[in-house]
Amino acid sequence: MVNGRLQQSGSTTRENLVAAAVRLAAAQGTDTTSVRSIAREAGVTEAMLYRHFKNKQDLWLDIYTRIVDDMIEEKKSLLHDSAPIRERLREWVRLTYAYYDDNPDAFTYVLLLPHSFAEALGDTCTRQGHLLLELIAEGQHSGECRPLDPQLALTLFSGLLLSVPRLINEGRLEGPATSHVDDVAAAAWRVLGQSGTS
Amino acid sequence: MVNGRLQQSGSTTRENLVAAAVRLAAAQGTDTTSVRSIAREAGVTEAMLYRHFKNKQDLWLDIYTRIVDDMIEEKKSLLHDSAPIRERLREWVRLTYAYYDDNPDAFTYVLLLPHSFAEALGDTCTRQGHLLLELIAEGQHSGECRPLDPQLALTLFSGLLLSVPRLINEGRLEGPATSHVDDVAAAAWRVLGQSGTS
Amino acid sequence: MVNGRLQQSGSTTRENLVAAAVRLAAAQGTDTTSVRSIAREAGVTEAMLYRHFKNKQDLWLDIYTRIVDDMIEEKKSLLHDSAPIRERLREWVRLTYAYYDDNPDAFTYVLLLPHSFAEALGDTCTRQGHLLLELIAEGQHSGECRPLDPQLALTLFSGLLLSVPRLINEGRLEGPATSHVDDVAAAAWRVLGQSGTS
Amino acid sequence: MVNGRLQQSGSTTRENLVAAAVRLAAAQGTDTTSVRSIAREAGVTEAMLYRHFKNKQDLWLDIYTRIVDDMIEEKKSLLHDSAPIRERLREWVRLTYAYYDDNPDAFTYVLLLPHSFAEALGDTCTRQGHLLLELIAEGQHSGECRPLDPQLALTLFSGLLLSVPRLINEGRLEGPATSHVDDVAAAAWRVLGQSGTS
DNA sequence: CATGAATGAGCATTCATTCAT
DNA sequence: AATGAATGAATGCTCATTCAT
Numbered sequence: 085m086v087n088g089r090l091q092q093s094g095s096t097t098r099e100n101l102v103a104a105a106v107r108l109a110a111a112q113g114t115d116t117t118s119v120r121s122i123a124r125e126a127g128v129t130e131a132m133l134y135r136h137f138k139n140k141q142d143l144w145l146d147i148y149t150r151i152v153d154d155m156i157e158e159k160k161s162l163l164h165d166s167a168p169i170r171e172r173l174r175e176w177v178r179l180t181y182a183y184y185d186d187n188p189d190a191f192t193y194v195l196l197l198p199h200s201f202a203e204a205l206g207d208t209c210t211r212q213g214h215l216l217l218e219l220i221a222e223g224q225h226s227g228e229c230r231p232l233d234p235q236l237a238l239t240l241f242s243g244l245l246l247s248v249p250r251l252i253n254e255g256r257l258e259g260p261a262t263s264h265v266d267d268v269a270a271a272a273w274r275v276l277g278q279s280g281t282s
Numbered sequence: 283m284v285n286g287r288l289q290q291s292g293s294t295t296r297e298n299l300v301a302a303a304v305r306l307a308a309a310q311g312t313d314t315t316s317v318r319s320i321a322r323e324a325g326v327t328e329a330m331l332y333r334h335f336k337n338k339q340d341l342w343l344d345i346y347t348r349i350v351d352d353m354i355e356e357k358k359s360l361l362h363d364s365a366p367i368r369e370r371l372r373e374w375v376r377l378t379y380a381y382y383d384d385n386p387d388a389f390t391y392v393l394l395l396p397h398s399f400a401e402a403l404g405d406t407c408t409r410q411g412h413l414l415l416e417l418i419a420e421g422q423h424s425g426e427c428r429p430l431d432p433q434l435a436l437t438l439f440s441g442l443l444l445s446v447p448r449l450i451n452e453g454r455l456e457g458p459a460t461s462h463v464d465d466v467a468a469a470a471w472r473v474l475g476q477s478g479t480s
Numbered sequence: 481m482v483n484g485r486l487q488q489s490g491s492t493t494r495e496n497l498v499a500a501a502v503r504l505a506a507a508q509g510t511d512t513t514s515v516r517s518i519a520r521e522a523g524v525t526e527a528m529l530y531r532h533f534k535n536k537q538d539l540w541l542d543i544y545t546r547i548v549d550d551m552i553e554e555k556k557s558l559l560h561d562s563a564p565i566r567e568r569l570r571e572w573v574r575l576t577y578a579y580y581d582d583n584p585d586a587f588t589y590v591l592l593l594p595h596s597f598a599e600a601l602g603d604t605c606t607r608q609g610h611l612l613l614e615l616i617a618e619g620q621h622s623g624e625c626r627p628l629d630p631q632l633a634l635t636l637f638s639g640l641l642l643s644v645p646r647l648i649n650e651g652r653l654e655g656p657a658t659s660h661v662d663d664v665a666a667a668a669w670r671v672l673g674q675s676g677t678s
Numbered sequence: 679m680v681n682g683r684l685q686q687s688g689s690t691t692r693e694n695l696v697a698a699a700v701r702l703a704a705a706q707g708t709d710t711t712s713v714r715s716i717a718r719e720a721g722v723t724e725a726m727l728y729r730h731f732k733n734k735q736d737l738w739l740d741i742y743t744r745i746v747d748d749m750i751e752e753k754k755s756l757l758h759d760s761a762p763i764r765e766r767l768r769e770w771v772r773l774t775y776a777y778y779d780d781n782p783d784a785f786t787y788v789l790l791l792p793h794s795f796a797e798a799l800g801d802t803c804t805r806q807g808h809l810l811l812e813l814i815a816e817g818q819h820s821g822e823c824r825p826l827d828p829q830l831a832l833t834l835f836s837g838l839l840l841s842v843p844r845l846i847n848e849g850r851l852e853g854p855a856t857s858h859v860d861d862v863a864a865a866a867w868r869v870l871g872q873s874g875t876s
Numbered sequence: 877c878a879t880g881a882a883t884g885a886g887c888a889t890t891c892a893t894t895c896a897t
Numbered sequence: 898a899a900t901g902a903a904t905g906a907a908t909g910c911t912c913a914t915t916c917a918t
Contacts, residue, residue: 097877115313116398119913129879131915140913198395200314235455236446236462240469243445247437257433264434271438274472295902317888327904329890338888493881511709512794515909525883527911536909593792596710631851632858635841636865643837644830653829660830667834670868691898713892723900725894734892 098136100126102147110189114144115200141201148199149208151190155183156212162219169223170277174269176216177245181261181268184249196250213238220276229276237276244272296334298324300345308387312342313398339399346397347406349388353381354410360417367421368475372467374414375443379459379466382447394448411436418474427474435474442470494532496522498543506585510540511596537597544595545604547586551579552608558615565619566673570665572612573641577657577664580645592646609634616672625672633672640668692730694720696741704783708738709794735795742793743802745784749777750806756813763817764871768863770810771839775855775862778843790844807832814870823870831870838866 104125108117119140123130137143158179162172184191202209220237223229229237248264251257257264302323306315317338321328335341356377360370382389400407418435421427427435446462449455455462500521504513515536519526533539554575558568580587598605616633619625625633644660647653653660698719702711713734717724731737752773756766778785796803814831817823823831842858845851851858 112398113311113313113396115311118911120911130913131879132877134914135877198311200310232465235449236465239445239449239455240442240466243441243443243448244438244473245441247441248434250441251433251437257437267430267434268438271473275442275469316886318886328888329905330903332889333902508794509707509709509792511707514907516907526909527884528882530910531881594707594790596707628861631845632842632861635845635851636838636862639837639839639841639844640834640869641837643833646837647829647833653833663826663830664834667869671838671865712890714890724892725901726899728893729898 097126097128097132100128101133101136101143102150105143105147106151106189106193109144109147109197110192113197114193141204144199144201145204148194148205151187151194152208152211154190155180155194156215159212159215163215163222169219169226169228170273172219173223173241173272173276174265176219177269177272178262178265180245181248181265184252185260185262188249188253191249192253195246196253213242216241223276228278230278232276240275241272244268244275295324295326295330298326299331299334299341300348303341303345304349304387304391307342307345307395308390311395312391339402342397342399343402346392346403349385349392350406350409352388353378353392354413357410357413361413361420367417367424367426368471370417371421371439371470371474372463374417375467375470376460376463378443379446379463382450383458383460386447386451389447390451393444394451411440414439421474426476428476430474438473439470442466442473493522493524493528496524497529497532497539498546501539501543502547502585502589505540505543505593506588509593510589537600540595540597541600544590544601547583547590548604548607550586551576551590552611555608555611559611559618565615565622565624566669568615569619569637569668569672570661572615573665573668574658574661576641577644577661580648581656581658584645584649587645588649591642592649609638612637619672624674626674628672636671637668640664640671691720691722691726694722695727695730695737696744699737699741700745700783700787703738703741703791704786707791708787735798738793738795739798742788742799745781745788746802746805748784749774749788750809753806753809757809757816763813763820763822764867766813767817767835767866767870768859770813771863771866772856772859774839775842775859778846779854779856782843782847785843786847789840790847807836810835817870822872824872826870834869835866838862838869 101122105117105122108122108125119130119133122143123133126133133143137146159176162175162179165172167175199205199209207214217234217238220229220241221234224231224234224237232240245268248257248261248268252259252261299320303315303320306320306323317328317331320341321331324331331341335344357374360373360377363370365373397403397407405412415432415436418427418439419432422429422432422435430438443466446455446466447459450457450459497518501513501518504518504521515526515529518539519529522529529539533542555572558571558575561568563571595601595605603610613630613634616625616637617630620627620630620633628636641664644653644664645657648655648657695716699711699716702716702719713724713727716737717727720727727737731740753770756769756773759766761769793799793803801808811828811832814823814835815828818825818828818831826834839862842851842862843855846853846855
């Protein structure tokens with residue numbers, strides 16, 4: 085089951101707050117989203133927000149972490165897998181886009197928006213990158229991937245990967261994102277794969 | 283000479299304000315940057331900002347437009363050129379990264395950050411994309427480029443192109459950006475170019 | 481009991497704000513009275529004013545409406561009464577001046593000062609006039625009043641009626657206003673009443 | 679010729695400023711009229727206003743005084759005149775309404791609006807009242823007028839007199855004001871005149 | 877667990893006024 | 898005589914956060 089952790093249980097106050105915050109953050113960014121508006125959107129008092137979260141930043145951090153956990157969950161298994169890298173990268177694209185299609189707001193909040201609280205996040209914001217980096221490194225060791233600077237390879241892959249959701253958000257490309265998996269996976273492989281392996 | 287329009291002459295109050303605003307916007311986004319802080323950074327009174335700009339949004343719009351004008355200037359000539367598309371795309375990458383290396387703040391402000399005043403921008407924010415779209419279309423007509431959906435091709439190219447400055451900003455890749463021109467241009471060509479044309 | 485609604489019970493924050501606002505408005509007008517000064521006069525924070533009123537104009541409108549309600553309350557009964565018009569007009573004068581003597585600030589704010597938010601008031605600002613107009617019309621129908629243009633009759637009566645509080649405010653006539661009821665009522669009747677009815 | 683002093687000469691800068699200020703003051707009051715808007719309306723710079731007037735208040739005072747001078751001019755002759763008081767009061771009404779019809783803004787500014795700078799005006803603001811007071815006193819001595827408290831008589835007369843322009847300004851009575859001279863003069867005489875003298 | 881009142885600092889913007897040129 | 902740049906204080910209003918109940 086996809087995105088289990090986020091679509092949790094009943095509508096506890098906390099869940100309502102998280103859902104409201106993600107919705108608003110995706111729409112207008114975290115900085116422009118006031119505590120007041122989150123509480124109102126969640127249908128609770130502002131004071132309740134402070135019972136569940138230490139402060140505004142704590143709310144954003146908590147949400148961020150939970151979404152990243154959720155996103156990474158299914159991708160972990162791609163790391164030590166017998167399938168060829170090429171297929172595993174394709175699967176990475178597919179899982180990513182599936183998540184976007186299911187939770188566009190959460191995806192946007194975590195992966196497409198800048199975070200003013202970046203340094204407070206620690207390595208949470210690089211966890212997905214790390215995983216991907218290992219995957220690419222594995223491909224380079226096995227000779228399946230072109231021997232690029234790993235950081236650069238990661239960057240290029242991410243650039244390709246995120247460009248589709250970004251454009252869908254801007255209304256300039258039609259969704260669902262999963263309908264573009266093949267194109268993006270192919271492009272990514274041309275960039276990362278050994279030349280000749282079409 | 284590059285970026286003439288932005289690095290203007292004397293330090294008039296207006297120039298100071300623009301410089302300060304770009305610096306702060308690149309560092310923390312426009313929404314979190316207060317009029318107060320811009321004025322302080324520019325060494326002038328808040329009221330002076332309002333002599334030169336109608337209001338805060340007008341300031342951001344004005345700056346945005348000027349930077350886009352400046353960025354596009356040199357790229358226009360790439361459109362109707364006899365050189366092969368592949369080389370012209372490479373030149374696009376080079377010019378883009380050169381601009382970034384010269385004006386990282388302006389570049390970041392315009393191309394890497396989301397804009398809450400997007401709709402007020404009108405087509406200003408798509409001008410560069412339009413140019414690039416035409417370039418790619420030209421390549422597809424001539425058979426040099428792979429026949430992808432043009433919007434998708436544009437998206438992928440932009441994704442690759444911007445991922446490098448993004449990572450440099452995050453401190454995860456070493457600059458200058460121009461040192462990555464070859465790698466990015468090559469990757470882009472593998473994605474956009476006809477297969478077989480290494 | 482007179483003016484019950486305005487001289488309410490305990491000194492809640494809202495009551496303090498209303499009282500302070502009326503005091504200041506009567507003294508210097510609404511436009512020159514800042515939100516800051518109202519809050520200070522009421523002994524609360526500015527932000528509290530915004531918990532109780534949507535904005536500055538809403539404060540003035542709310543107060544205005546409440547005062548008009550309060551003023552009109554006792555005058556309604558004068559409309560369908562068996563007493564001769566002449567006595568009822570006299571009673572109108574008496575009630576008006578009694579209100580002024582009890583709440584000079586509220587009276588001044590509502591009846592003697594111009595309101596920059598007049599159009600937002602709608603018909604609230606003509607309610608008292610309407611009542612009076614009906615009273616005069618009744619007198620004209622019964623033949624007790626001289627057949628003047630009703631609007632003009634209303635105007636003249638109001639002019640006479642308000643001139644006394646106006647002058648007391650300017651310190652050029654001694655109060656209490658009620659001590660002038662007889663004179664003003666007599667004058668008004670000479671203007672409105674059938675000639676011959678001394 | 680009426681209102682000679684105000685409709686002066688050519689359009690010197692000073693005249694433009696005065697005209698602009700009166701127009702704006704009549705429309706929105708002095709407090710809400712900014713120096714900036716006066717200058718703009720007059721087509722000059724703000725600094726020019728400060729060359730011609732010491733400060734904002736000085737501007738208002740100067741204008742006020744000039745208008746009052748202008749208004750009083752023709753009324754002076756009514757004081758020591760052989761005509762019966764009743765006719766002279768009627769003429770006072772006529773002159774007043776003629777002034778209003780010619781210079782509604784100036785009239786409104788001086789006679790219908792409250793002035794935050796009242797105490798700085800000194801006796802300027804009572805000059806017209808003084809004149810009128812003498813006229814009434816004359817009528818009382820000659821036995822033509824009813825022996826009311828002179829201040830009260832003045833007040834009632836002013837109340838009647840100003841109520842018409844006030845209502846015209848509010849759009850609730852049709853102008854020109856001079857068309858109401860007879861009605862108002864008659865009403866005033868009923869209030870002030872000896873009973874029996876219809 | 878939940879509310880609504882309360883706070884103080886900050887926001888974008890405009891004010892009356894001055895000064896160098 | 899006239900301009901346009903400059904200022905510092907004030908404006909109406911919103912913020913994140915706390916606290917008594």
